[in-house]
Structure formats: structure tokens, C-alpha cells
Amino acid sequence: MFDILYTVGAFLLAISLLVAVHEFGHYWVARRLGVKILRFSIGFGKPLWKKTFGEDQTEFVIASLPLGGYVKMLDGREGDVAEDEAHRAFDRQSLRTRFAIVFAGPAFNFIFAIVAYWMMFVIGIQGVVPVVGEVSENTPAAQAGLATGQKIIAIGGKDTPIWDVALESILPVIVDRSRVEMFLENKDGTTFTTELDLSQTTQEMEPGKLFDILGFLPFREELKAIIGRVVDDSAAAKAGLQENDKIIRIDEHAINNWTDLVEVVSVRPDEDMLLLIERDGREMEIPTHTMSAEQDGKMVGKLGIGPFVSDANRVLYRYDAFAALSQGWDKCWSNAWLTLKMLGKIISGEVSVKNLSGPLNIAVYAGYSANAGFARFLDFLAIVSISLGILNLLPVPVLDGGHLMFYLIEAIKGSPVSEKVELIGQQIGIAALVLLMSVALYNDFVRLLS
Structure with a gap:
């Protein structure tokens, strides 16, 4: 149960942080360019926390569904706007200003990735x-x-x-x-x-x-059956096992390596067992009782020890602070380019759609990376942030890239696209996203079941 909660917690932390970064990009640029912000929300649905700040009384919200977020700006298309505030409405801004505000969200995802990689390289x-x-x-x-x-x-x-x-x-x-x-x-x-x-x-x-x-x-x-770490308050700690103890036998089972040890212990949750160990050249018997933990949907036995590696x-x-910045920049754009190429090959059929991952697979890797240390978690955050940036730049209506596509059309033809064209585009965009998410979720379930 703890493993599941840890994975879910790491996933929610990652998604909430990256959504906040993306939406802050829209918010910060809009504020800098004089547009009034009505609401900044992390998540959708019922608000769990809400507070207003600033001269504009902007409402900051944390909502119950953290799989996204939005920045609501003053906009004449969504309601009446007072004449004295018309100049601060998003729809009254120049094409250049609207383009900058929309582009800022994905741009901040890439900036965050560079910073995360920089920190990762400095830490090592x-x-x-x-x-x-x-x-x-x-x-x-x-x-x-x-x-x-x-x-x-x-x-x-x-x-x-x-x-x-x-x-x-x-x-x-x-x-x-x-x-x-x-x-x-x-x-x-x-x-x-x-x-x-x-x-x-x-x-x-x-x-x-x-x-x-x-x-x-x-x-x-090959890992030998030598203890490299004993978890505090674990079965091993209570039994008196120590680092550098070599496990020779468990009951009647001879233990030749760490794989043998895991195979014997994992199938015996919440059971007594007798260990024959070697410590400082002397053999001794140590009785213990295994812990029980849920793993991949079933209960397994654990002692609370790690191997000597x-x-x-x-x-x-690692790199020094200056070199790490250059490395972070290079790693961000090389991964972004690789992601784009992979996406293009998936669309063209050159690469299998099985390479698409959805929220379940992302959650699993969030847990893995968080458990592997802060630097590894930064690596995970960076690659997901890059993916979010690229996804939002795709020319699909309802995404930032769709709005940017309409702005480019407006720049070419000299007038905005009609509401009918925009509505049709949004319907197509929603259908495309539903299809994409369906494939990704199917892949997630197949991986989890296998």
C-alpha cells in the first residue's frame, strides 16, 4: 500500500508542479503585457483551496482534479467587459501580444527543463x-x-x-x-x-x-548475498542483521547470490525463518520474521535489506555550475528534437504507437525516479516538462499550438478566423486528443498487465 501511495504522491507532485510552471508562463507574460487575470487554477473541478491576491483581486485556486490547469483572463468573448477595462481584455490585444501570451506556457516548460537539468548536473x-x-x-x-x-x-x-x-x-x-x-x-x-x-x-x-x-x-x-544496507525498524534490524553479513542459507535453502535470497524471501510474507549467516569469519544462526508488503498487486515477503554493490x-x-548550464541547454533541445522525431515517425507509421505513454505509465516512472533520488526525479521532471511543451505546441485546436496556428492564419489573411471555423477546429482537436489518450491508456494497461 505504501508503494502505491508513494507512486501516486510522486505523480501528483510532478504533474501539479509542471502544470503550475506552464500556467505561470501564461500568467506572468499576460501580467507583464497589461492583461487582467481573473483566475489562476491548478487542476479542474471543485476548488480545494481558493484565495484572492493583488490589485486585480486575482483568484488563485487548487482544484480537485490536478491533471491540468488554466489561466482565465478578462475577455469580451466570455462576458461583458467594463469600458474602463476594455484595454486590458485579452481579445482586445494586438496579435503579437496574444501570440506571446499563448506561447509563454510551452516556453516556460522548456525553461523549467533546462533549469532542472542544470540542477541535476550540479548535484550529479x-x-x-x-x-x-x-x-x-x-x-x-x-x-x-x-x-x-x-x-x-x-x-x-x-x-x-x-x-x-x-x-x-x-x-x-x-x-x-x-x-x-x-x-x-x-x-x-x-x-x-x-x-x-x-x-x-x-x-x-x-x-x-x-x-x-x-x-x-x-x-x-552478479550480486552476492551480502548485506549492504539495513532499513531502520525493519525485520532485519529487529533480528540484529548487520551490514556486510553474508547470508549462506535460509532454512533448508542454500543461498548462492542475491537473486536466490529474493526468490526465497519474497514468497514467504509474514513468516518465521532461520538464517545462517557469516559475520567476521564466523557462522551463526539468526531467527527472523519477514515483513509483508504489497507489490504489483500481491503480498510479498521482505526483510528490509539491500545488497552490497x-x-x-x-x-x-556531474559538472560544475557553469558547464552544467551548457549541458542542460544541450540535453533539453536534443531530447525535444528526439521527441519530435519520434512523434513524427509514430504519425507516419514508421514507429509503433506502443511507444506512447499515458498517465499510468508516467505515474509508475514518477515513483521509480523519486525513489532513486532527487537528481533522478529532476531528470524525470525535465523530460515530462519537455513532452508537455511539445504536446501543447502541436497545431491542434484546444491546445496552445492550435491557438498559435489560428494566429498565424490571422497574420496571413489580415483578420481572425471565423467562430465557425474555430468551433469545428476545436471539435476535431478534442476528438484527436481523445483518440491519443485512448491509445496511451491502452498501452499503459497492457504494460501493467504484462
């Missing part, structure tokens, strides 16, 4: 050094000469100190089905350059299939 993220694991025969990786144990030094001329950077560098190559130069280091320390050719791959790009397309797996060091293949990936 713990990552695993990219080392090649098992290589499948007759695959692009095998044809490029990749072998188990090789360290990936650079891809496409960009250094790859951790797997996160390596995957970011290789993902555009997969999307474009192109070639890329890789610089690798053998086990003996010698280095070489090779070309990974994905131009002839025919396998469809789907979530979880990235390494299938490449033809190799990341190297994973060697730092040999882990590094802290």
Missing part, C-alpha cells in the same frame, strides 16, 4: 559504467565486433561515462536507423573504433526492445 547522478554484456550472433553489435567485457568510451564522438549517456547517444541512431561510430576499450586496455550499423534493421522499435535491436545486453555483475563500475556523473 550515480551511474554505471557502460560495459558490454552478452552479444547475440548475427546482430548489428556482433557485426561491429562488440564482445562481452568491452567498455564503451564514446558514441558519435560524445564521451559516455555512464549508461544513461550511452543510451541517450544511441537512441537517435535507432530512431533514424542510421550508423554511428563507437570507441571501445578491450579488457586488456587496448582501444579501437568501430561502426555500429543499424540501417538494415527491420525489428520494430517498441518499449523494452532497445537492446534486442542492438544485439547485446549491458554487463551485469561494488563501486568499481559506478561513477558520479
Whole structure:
């Protein structure tokens, strides 16, 4: 239950924050350009909290459905406007002013992403050094000469100190089905350059299939059954287990590695068990009673311990404050461009619609990233903020991009589009969004069920 509440909490925090950033963009620019703001709302539906501020008595609201928000401005199309305030109505503003106000929402999403990436790089993220694991025969990786144990030094001329950077560098190559130069280091320390050719791959790009397309797996060091962390007030803590204890046997089950340990404990929630451990070269028996926790809809056993993980293949990936700003800028726009390309290929049918994610999948990753630390959560917030910015810039009526499209038409023809055209466009836009959300939700349910 705690895992579910934690995931939901992380999701609501992320969405509320990103919606607030987006709507603040509209609000701040509108205020700066002299437009009167009537309401600033985070969420839809019944207000949970409401307060008025400022000379204009702007109403700030937190509503019951946090999956969106809006800024309501003084507008003659939505009601009568006093003559002395007509100059502050949104519909009375110049085309340039209206364009700036509408564009500000997505723009603030991109600005937020750059700031989040900057903070992430300054704090630093713990990552695993990219080392090649098992290589499948007759695959692009095998044809490029990749072998188990090789360290990936650079891809496409960009250094790859951790797997996160390596995957970011290789993902555009997969999307474009192109070639890329890789610089690798053998086990003996010698280095070489090779070309990974994905131009002839025919396998469809789907979530979880990235390494299938490449033809190799990341190297994973087998975790020994040695305790690296004991959670306070857990079953392990109450039993007296300590860091560096090696678990040899649980009841009659021999424990050879951490996988064996998890398999034995997870199927025994709320049960007594006897552990044989090795501590400081001496073996001893320790009785304990497992905790019970809900995971993926079922109850599992837990001791409240984490494995000892060697730092040999882990590094802290970070930059100083000045370099982090440049890196944040580059990462924001490279991810934005990749998102646009993916979206274009989905629309054209070159990439499967299975790559679309909805709120359920986003919620799951919100929980994962929040649990992995603040820097990882910033990374998650940035990529979702970029996605929201791009989504809102799509030329779909009812979205910011739809309004901007109408403004461009107005600039070309010299007059606003008719209310009838705008209404038809909004109906088409709503239908398109419903279809998009339906596909995304279907994908979410399929992933959760599988």
C-alpha cells in the first residue's frame, strides 16, 4: 500500500508542479503585457483551496482534479467587459501580444527543463559504467565486433561515462536507423573504433526492445548475498542483521547470490525463518520474521535489506555550475528534437504507437525516479516538462499550438478566423486528443498487465 501511495504522491507532485510552471508562463507574460487575470487554477473541478491576491483581486485556486490547469483572463468573448477595462481584455490585444501570451506556457516548460537539468548536473547522478554484456550472433553489435567485457568510451564522438549517456547517444541512431561510430576499450586496455550499423534493421522499435535491436545486453555483475544496507525498524534490524553479513542459507535453502535470497524471501510474507549467516569469519544462526508488503498487486515477503554493490563500475556523473548550464541547454533541445522525431515517425507509421505513454505509465516512472533520488526525479521532471511543451505546441485546436496556428492564419489573411471555423477546429482537436489518450491508456494497461 505504501508503494502505491508513494507512486501516486510522486505523480501528483510532478504533474501539479509542471502544470503550475506552464500556467505561470501564461500568467506572468499576460501580467507583464497589461492583461487582467481573473483566475489562476491548478487542476479542474471543485476548488480545494481558493484565495484572492493583488490589485486585480486575482483568484488563485487548487482544484480537485490536478491533471491540468488554466489561466482565465478578462475577455469580451466570455462576458461583458467594463469600458474602463476594455484595454486590458485579452481579445482586445494586438496579435503579437496574444501570440506571446499563448506561447509563454510551452516556453516556460522548456525553461523549467533546462533549469532542472542544470540542477541535476550540479548535484550529479550515480551511474554505471557502460560495459558490454552478452552479444547475440548475427546482430548489428556482433557485426561491429562488440564482445562481452568491452567498455564503451564514446558514441558519435560524445564521451559516455555512464549508461544513461550511452543510451541517450544511441537512441537517435535507432530512431533514424542510421550508423554511428563507437570507441571501445578491450579488457586488456587496448582501444579501437568501430561502426555500429543499424540501417538494415527491420525489428520494430517498441518499449523494452532497445537492446534486442542492438544485439547485446549491458554487463551485469552478479550480486552476492551480502548485506549492504539495513532499513531502520525493519525485520532485519529487529533480528540484529548487520551490514556486510553474508547470508549462506535460509532454512533448508542454500543461498548462492542475491537473486536466490529474493526468490526465497519474497514468497514467504509474514513468516518465521532461520538464517545462517557469516559475520567476521564466523557462522551463526539468526531467527527472523519477514515483513509483508504489497507489490504489483500481491503480498510479498521482505526483510528490509539491500545488497552490497561494488563501486568499481559506478561513477558520479556531474559538472560544475557553469558547464552544467551548457549541458542542460544541450540535453533539453536534443531530447525535444528526439521527441519530435519520434512523434513524427509514430504519425507516419514508421514507429509503433506502443511507444506512447499515458498517465499510468508516467505515474509508475514518477515513483521509480523519486525513489532513486532527487537528481533522478529532476531528470524525470525535465523530460515530462519537455513532452508537455511539445504536446501543447502541436497545431491542434484546444491546445496552445492550435491557438498559435489560428494566429498565424490571422497574420496571413489580415483578420481572425471565423467562430465557425474555430468551433469545428476545436471539435476535431478534442476528438484527436481523445483518440491519443485512448491509445496511451491502452498501452499503459497492457504494460501493467504484462
